[in-house]
Amino acid sequence: MAVDRDHVLRSAAALLTRKSTATMDEVARAAGISRATLHRQFAGRDALVRALEALGIAECEAALEAARPDEGPATDAVRRLVAEVEPHAGLLAFLYSENQLFEGEEQNQGWTAIDERIADLFRRGQAGGEFRIDLTPAWLTEALYGLLASAAWAVAEGRVAPKDFTHMIVELLLGGVRRQGDPARRKES
Amino acid sequence: MAVDRDHVLRSAAALLTRKSTATMDEVARAAGISRATLHRQFAGRDALVRALEALGIAECEAALEAARPDEGPATDAVRRLVAEVEPHAGLLAFLYSENQLFEGEEQNQGWTAIDERIADLFRRGQAGGEFRIDLTPAWLTEALYGLLASAAWAVAEGRVAPKDFTHMIVELLLGGVRRQGDPARRKES
DNA sequence: CTTGCATGAGACATTCTTGTCTCATGTGCG
DNA sequence: CGCACATGAGACAAGAATGTCTCATGCAAG
Numbered sequence A, B: 001m002a003v004d005r006d007h008v009l010r011s012a013a014a015l016l017t018r019k020s021t022a023t024m025d026e027v028a029r030a031a032g033i034s035r036a037t038l039h040r041q042f043a044g045r046d047a048l049v050r051a052l053e054a055l056g057i058a059e060c061e062a063a064l065e066a067a068r069p070d071e072g073p074a075t076d077a078v079r080r081l082v083a084e085v086e087p088h089a090g091l092l093a094f095l096y097s098e099n100q101l102f103e104g105e106e107q108n109q110g111w112t113a114i115d116e117r118i119a120d121l122f123r124r125g126q127a128g129g130e131f132r133i134d135l136t137p138a139w140l141t142e143a144l145y146g147l148l149a150s151a152a153w154a155v156a157e158g159r160v161a162p163k164d165f166t167h168m169i170v171e172l173l174l175g176g177v178r179r180q181g182d183p184a185r186r187k188e189s
Numbered sequence C: 001c002t003t004g005c006a007t008g009a010g011a012c013a014t015t016c017t018t019g020t021c022t023c024a025t026g027t028g029c030g
Numbered sequence D: 001c002g003c004a005c006a007t008g009a010g011a012c013a014a015g016a017a018t019g020t021c022t023c024a025t026g027c028a029a030g
Helices: A005-018 A024-031 A035-041 A045-067 A074-099 A109-127 A137-156 A162-175 B005-018 B024-031 B035-041 B045-067 B074-099 B109-127 B137-156 B162-175
Strands: none
Touching: A005 A024, A005 A035, A005 A045, A005 A074, A005 A137, A024 A035, A024 A045, A045 A074, A045 A109, A074 A109, A074 A137, A074 A162, A109 A137, A137 A162, A137 B137, A137 B162, A162 B137, A162 B162, B005 B024, B005 B035, B005 B045, B005 B074, B005 B137, B024 B035, B024 B045, B045 B074, B045 B109, B074 B109, B074 B137, B074 B162, B109 B137, B137 B162
């Protein structure tokens, strides 16, 4: 009976999100299997992390699909994207910080493709006049990752309420902290 | 002749910023001393990290002092704060991710004090009508850390230009990505 | 010159994690 | 029933990093 590989991966993701230095043994126990069996599924820690990376990439791609980044106002597309990504923010935060360790190693091609699609969304918003143009799409993409990770950690540590997750990120990213204070309500430019 | 402790700390900060898993031996060589001497200065890796944390806290406090968070518009105070913190963003990013590992350990009191001062700045901006009030000061503080770390990493990996550092963070944090005077209505759900 | 002291180099034991292996169990299936 | 196979438990060696120790070197002050 093949162990439920997907279940193992998700258990590992949940654990490593909280404790990124967890041992193979801890990962195995978290999944309810023995270290031996875990090792039969994933040749080693590297293989496990790579599999998690593949999972994260797949989930990001699925989120991008579901968010339909090319439809409607870019603003709304960003909202949809964050909402779709929210459930996987923990895993993404883990992978995001994990990536900082890959000194000069080959950048995973899957990520660059996702980066590009997200950057394209920001680019579209800029071209359409919805977004300001003095911030590069590359930075906006990085900032989105950073905010997702920050929010995931802040929620994990109880510093902010889980239910506000999407709202916090989207509102800060889109509108910033400054009051769009307009005595005359926002009208045509 | 006592080794230049400050020089060692800054070398360690610079190295760990780039490679957070660097060995004690690597840290020692980066500082131009032997592992034995490094160990005489800092009882162990923990002690070193704690010293780095103290350094980071001291630099944050100095930045807060220099930024005069209680003077003038909160908007300008945030600008000053980010500008003051910029030189230490690498160290802060390291400490920020390092903190994710301190499972339930005692939260360093120094950080909570800094968190509070930053949150107070946001609170002041909200009370004064400069900042929107639907985002909690706690979240804004977290977001600021997240953006600082993202920017530091993005710069380190060459994905964004170092000279844009402060501008990118401040503009995104304050104004968001949406164009002001944007014809698209604002829908705060 | 001689002494004192910090340092560098390196040996050593220890601990932790990993990867590999063996063996017993237990369950499903023919 | 008997077989095959996946699993769990655990032993084992290898490697890495750490903490501790000793010893020789070099420099500076007396």
